[in-house]
Amino acid sequence: MTVAPALLRLENVVKYFPIRTGTLARRTVAQIRAVDGVSLAVRSGETLGLVGETGSGKSTLARCVTRLQDLTAGRIVFAGTDISRLSRHRLRPIRRDLQIIFQDPYGSLNPHRRVGSIIAEPFAVHRLAGGAERRHRVQELMELVGLNPEHYNRFPAEFSGGQRQRIGIARALALRPRLLICDEPVSALDVSIQAQILNLLVDLQDELSLTYVFIAHDLSVVRHVSDRVAVMYLGKVVEVAPVEQIYRRPRHPYTAALLSAEPVPDPDASDRRNRIVLAGDPPSPVDPPPGCPFHPRCFRAQPRCAVEAPALTPRLDDGPDHPTACHFPLGEP
Amino acid sequence: MKLLEVTDLAVSFPTADGLVRAVRGVSFSVDSGQTLGIVGESGSGKSVAMLTLLGLVRGADVSGQALFEGESLLDMPEPRLRAVRGGRVGMVFQDPLTSLHPQYRVGWQIVEAIRAHQRTPRAAAHRRAVELLRLVGIPRPEQRVDDYPHQFSGGMRQRALIAMALANDPLLVIADEPTTALDATVQAQILLLLTRIRQELGTAIIMISHDLGVIAEVADQVVVMYAGRTAEVADRRTVFRRPHHPYTVGLLRSLPAPADDAIRAGRLRPIPGLPPSLIDLPPGCPFHPRCRYAMEMCRDVEPELRPVDGGPGHRSACWLPADAVGMSDSAEHRRLAAGPSPGRAA
Numbered sequence: 001m002t003v004a005p006a007l008l009r010l011e012n013v014v015k016y017f018p019i020r021t022g023t024l025a026r027r028t029v030a031q032i033r034a035v036d037g038v039s040l041a042v043r044s045g046e047t048l049g050l051v052g053e054t055g056s057g058k059s060t061l062a063r064c065v066t067r068l069q070d071l072t073a074g075r076i077v078f079a080g081t082d083i084s085r086l087s088r089h090r091l092r093p094i095r096r097d098l099q100i101i102f103q104d105p106y107g108s109l110n111p112h113r114r115v116g117s118i119i120a121e122p123f124a125v126h127r128l129a130g131g132a133e134r135r136h137r138v139q140e141l142m143e144l145v146g147l148n149p150e151h152y153n154r155f156p157a158e159f160s161g162g163q164r165q166r167i168g169i170a171r172a173l174a175l176r177p178r179l180l181i182c183d184e185p186v187s188a189l190d191v192s193i194q195a196q197i198l199n200l201l202v203d204l205q206d207e208l209s210l211t212y213v214f215i216a217h218d219l220s221v222v223r224h225v226s227d228r229v230a231v232m233y234l235g236k237v238v239e240v241a242p243v244e245q246i247y248r249r250p251r252h253p254y255t256a257a258l259l260s261a262e263p264v265p266d267p268d269a270s271d272r273r274n275r276i277v278l279a280g281d282p283p284s285p286v287d288p289p290p291g292c293p294f295h296p297r298c299f300r301a302q303p304r305c306a307v308e309a310p311a312l313t314p315r316l317d318d319g320p321d322h323p324t325a326c327h328f329p330l331g332e333p
Numbered sequence: 334m335k336l337l338e339v340t341d342l343a344v345s346f347p348t349a350d351g352l353v354r355a356v357r358g359v360s361f362s363v364d365s366g367q368t369l370g371i372v373g374e375s376g377s378g379k380s381v382a383m384l385t386l387l388g389l390v391r392g393a394d395v396s397g398q399a400l401f402e403g404e405s406l407l408d409m410p411e412p413r414l415r416a417v418r419g420g421r422v423g424m425v426f427q428d429p430l431t432s433l434h435p436q437y438r439v440g441w442q443i444v445e446a447i448r449a450h451q452r453t454p455r456a457a458a459h460r461r462a463v464e465l466l467r468l469v470g471i472p473r474p475e476q477r478v479d480d481y482p483h484q485f486s487g488g489m490r491q492r493a494l495i496a497m498a499l500a501n502d503p504l505l506v507i508a509d510e511p512t513t514a515l516d517a518t519v520q521a522q523i524l525l526l527l528t529r530i531r532q533e534l535g536t537a538i539i540m541i542s543h544d545l546g547v548i549a550e551v552a553d554q555v556v557v558m559y560a561g562r563t564a565e566v567a568d569r570r571t572v573f574r575r576p577h578h579p580y581t582v583g584l585l586r587s588l589p590a591p592a593d594d595a596i597r598a599g600r601l602r603p604i605p606g607l608p609p610s611l612i613d614l615p616p617g618c619p620f621h622p623r624c625r626y627a628m629e630m631c632r633d634v635e636p637e638l639r640p641v642d643g644g645p646g647h648r649s650a651c652w653l654p655a656d657a658v659g660m661s662d663s664a665e666h667r668r669l670a671a672g673p674s675p676g677r678a679a
Contacts, residue, residue, distance in 0.1 A: 053516035054487075160607050161375075190374035190543065195587035195603030202600070217517065224589035224601070261521035263546030264591040267570045270550050277525055278518045281486040 006041040006077075007179055007211050008065065013038045013074035013084075015057075015064050019286065033285045034060040036235030037074070039312070042179070047205065047212040049226030049243070051219060051258070053282055056232040058215050062183045065213070066100045067091055079178070096126060099172040103184035105164035109156040115142075115167055116152035122174040141170040144207075146200060162193035166200070173204065181213045186221060198225060219262050223247055228321075231255045234293040235285055237312055241322040251315055251322070251329035254294045292327065300328045334403060335362040336504060336537050337386075342397035344378070344385045351612040355381040357561040358397070360638070363505065363554075368531060368538040370552025370569065372545060372584075376608055378561040379541050383507050387422065388414045402504070420450040423498030423536075427510035429490035433482040439493050440466075440478030446500045465496040469526060488519035495526065499534070506530075509541045524550055545584060546591075549573055554646075557581050560609055560619035563638055567647040575643035575658040578651045579624045579668070580604070585660065618651070626653060626668045 015035040018028040035057040042048045052058045063069040065076055067083060076084040083094050102108040109118055119138045123129045129137050139149035145166040156164055165185060172180055182201065186194040202225060204210060216222050222229060223243055230240045231252065239252040250256040257276040264270045278297045283289055289296050295305035304327055312325040316332060344356040356378040363369045373379045384390050386399050386406055399406040401417065409417070418424070426432050434442060443462035447453055453461070459478070466474035469492040482490055491511060498506050508527065512520040528551060531538055542548055548555055548569070555572040557565040557580065565578040576582050583604040606623040609615055615622055621631040631652055638648045643658040657667040 053518065162607070190608075191545070191584055192374065192587050192604035193607075195589075195601040196605075198589070199601050199603060219517070220589040220591050258517055261517040262591070263520070263524070263544065263550045265545035265549045265573060265585065265588055266591060267549050267573050269591065270546075275521065275525075277521050281488050281519060282516070 005044060007044040007079060008042040008213075009075075009077040010038055010040045010061075010065070011075040011077070013061065013064055013076065014072045015060050015069060016072045030286050033235050033288060035064060036285075036288070038232075038235075038237050040230055040237060040240065042211060042213055044178075044211055045209060046227040047214050047225050049222035049229040050213060050215045050232065051217065051222050051229060052232035053217065053258075055234070055282055055285055057235040057285070058232050059183055061232075062100060062181045062213065062215055066095075066098060066181060068100075092126070096122075096175040097178045098181075099175070099177040099179070100181040100183060101165075101168045101172045101185050103187050105161050105168060105188060106156075108168055109164055111156055114153050114155060115147075115159070118156070118167060119170045119174060121171060126175065128175070137174070138170075141174055144173070144204070145170045146196075160193075161189050162196060165189065165197050169197075169200070169204070173208070176208065177210070179211045179213070181215070183215045184217070185214075187216065187218065194221070201225065219247075219259060231258065234282060234288050236293060236325065238294065238326070239322075239324045240312070241318070245318075245322055249331065251318065251324040251331060252294075252326050253298050253300050253330060256330055257299075292325070300330075302328060335400075336365045336367075336402065337539075338362040338398075338400045339382075339386065340398045340400075342382055342385065342399060343395070344381055344390065345394045346390075346392065347394070348612075353611045354614065355393075355561055355611055356385070359556075359558070359561070359563050361556050361563070361566065363537050363539060365504065365537055366531060366535045368527075368540055368551050368553050370548035370555045371539065371541045371558060372543065372548045372555060373558035374543055374608060376560075376611060377558040379558050380509055382558075383509060383539065383541060387418050387424065387507070389418075416450065419446060419498075420501045421504050423501070423503035423506040425491070425494050425498050425506060425508040425511045427513050429487055429494055429514065430482070432494055433490060435482055438479050438481055439485065440480075443478075443493070443497050443500055446497045450501045461500070462496070465499060466493065468499070468530075469493070469496045470522070471496075486519075487515055488522060491515060491519075491523055492526065495523075495530070499530065499536070502534075503536060505537045505539065507539045507541075510543070511540070512547060513542070513544070520547075527551060545573075545588065557584075560614065561611060562619060562650060564620070564651070565647075565649045566638065567643055568645075571644035571647050574660070575647070576660065577641040577643055577647065577649035577653065577655075577658045578620075579626055579653070580620050582660065583623075626671060628652060628671065 013035055014037055016031040016033055019030040020026045021029050050058045064071055071084050075082055116138050119141055120134050123134050142149045147166050186197050214225050226243045229243050229246045230237050233254050239255045257278050260276045280297050291306045291308055292310050295301040310325045310327045312323045314320055314322055315324045315329045340360045342356055342359045346353040359382055371379045385395055395407055440462045444458040447458040447461055463474045463478050466478055471477050471492055512523050530536055540551055552569045555569050556563055559580050564580045586602040604623050609619055617632045617634055618636055621627040636650045636652050638650045641647050641649045641655040653668055653671050
């Protein structure tokens with residue numbers, strides 16, 4: 001089996017946000033370590049799922065990849081080009097290939113603009129397809145994502161949550177990108193509508209040979225769409241693996257706890273389950289614990305974990321596709 | 334006697350656009366020490382129904398009956414209702430940040446909740462607040478009782494709100510999406526806490542959620558709501574294993590396979606279309622425009638809840654034959670075979 005080449009490569013990406021005090025002499029008193037050294041590759045045509053709890057840095061990472069945030073350190077290589085320090089002007093052609101959709105279908109659409117002009121925005125920014133041609137392309141996009149093209153002149157308020165998410169998707173697809181970052185695209189939607197949008201995203205991937213980075217906190221949703229999954233905790237990737245492997249044989253204790261914490265819509269399964277309930281809350285990214293960031297909540301922690309940060313590397317017979325950052329992974333004595 | 338018995342509750346709001354019929358004839362009951370799960374999507378009326386029982390909706394037209402320990406809640410004078418609210422009935426809401434006052438210490442707020450209902454000296458109420466925080470699993474409660482809400486994490490704030498809801502030894506706690514704003518690992522902690530409270534204190538719980546997983550985890554009895562109506566009522570095993578109403582079946586089918594299931598599901602089978610507008614409801618069954626088994630009569634006559642075959646106490650508001658229960662292929666066959674038969678209307 002040949003592995004598709006990496007379309008996107010992250011090398012040791014770091015994003016710190018300074019915390020400043022003082023009114024005249026602004027001093028930086030601390031750093032929020034939102035993303036703290038992430039290396040990942042996304043292969044052409046695949047869906048990489050990115051899971052983690054609030055504050056794990058997954059959304060900040062998405063904003064770094066799309067350069068909506070500047071990096072503190074590290075490199076982002078997209079389609080062979082290092083984009084981590086490109087100027088706004090030089091980024092513009094890259095943005096045609098690299099698009100993002102957001103969680104909130106209410107906040108991400110301008111309420112005063114008509115749907116047609118919202119979806120046409122990328123054409124305007126990149127000075128593509130004018131006049132009747134633009135209108136035609138927009139209506140094609142609306143049809144592609146399952147909206148009625150006759151609703152071209154309506155305002156966002158006239159659409160339901162699911163339909164608004166379709167508008168966001170149409171806008172992101174306008175320039176035929178190669179990589180689409182989906183940041184919690186279905187979290188705000190009701191179950192019956194969520195399934196409609198997930199099916200749409202899967203269909204579009206087949207039709208347009210898209211590559212996805214799919215960020216979500218719902219593990220069953222991530223499992224449904226992903227080929228590989230990366231788990232983040234406190235700004236770091238703690239485990240990456242092909243989807244079935246990570247769900248069946250998680251190595252990192254945090255991955256295992258996260259999987260077992262998810263409520264299952266099946267009474268028998270939920271009665272049978274051995275739940276790992278973690279103590280405490282995730283620690284603050286301002287002052288992450290030394291050593292392994294997970295050790296204060298970990299049920300397998302040993303003295304070494306508090307001192308030495310584990311490297312993200314394959315354990316046991318897992319193979320190069322399944323690295324874990326843990327000194328004492330599950331399945332090892 | 335039932336602890337809470339709600340019969341034919343209807344709530345509507347007159348607005349400039351027309352009458353919003355948020356709840357249309359909902360009935361359910363809760364026994365002492367039982368957990369009732371109410372599941373439904375946005376706009377199904379689940380929260381409005383609960384707020385109405387507690388007298389927390391303004392400008393609404395309310396009808397029906399709600400008996401709590403045999404006393405009628407809906408026509409109770411405000412002072413008496415105040416004694417029930419936060420006293421014999423505790424409440425926990427979704428957003429733990431906005432439910433606490435940011436400028437008062439957590440302990441002070443719990444003390445207020447106690448002293449609003451009991452003649453207790455401040456010092457004793459303070460000791461009780463510490464005890465409550467310990468009960469809900471706040472570490473070092475003697476110190477944390479003097480913290481402000483912003484010093485608590487999301488999970489701890491929700492624990493503090495649960496402590497407040499338990500302050501006056503309620504018989505019933507109404508929890509409206511109590512874990513929706515929380516992360517998975519913290520949600521698991523809170524669900525465990527609620528289960529423990531029911532076991533140790535014998536408190537009945539009404540758990541409102543849009544998350545079928547949460548409901549499967551905690552509920553004994555489940556009410557499925559759609560467009561302001563009860564679509565289906567059953568014990569939790571029946572609802573998930575042998576559902577009758579096509580809406581319940583559709584919800585379960587819309588879900589991706591659980592994360593630890595053996596196989597990954599193929600294409601999802603969403604419910605087509607959108608929930609109806611509560612101002613302009615379709616005639617007949619409110620679900621018929623989205624229902625693949627809809628028959629002639631479904632368009633004309635709204636079905637009432639009636640007993641069906643899934644298990645004892647299983648009731649469904651659907652015209653399909655009573656034996657069309659379950660998620661299997663044969664159940665699907667029975668549903669499809671029902672076909673249009675306008676003559677079956679009573």
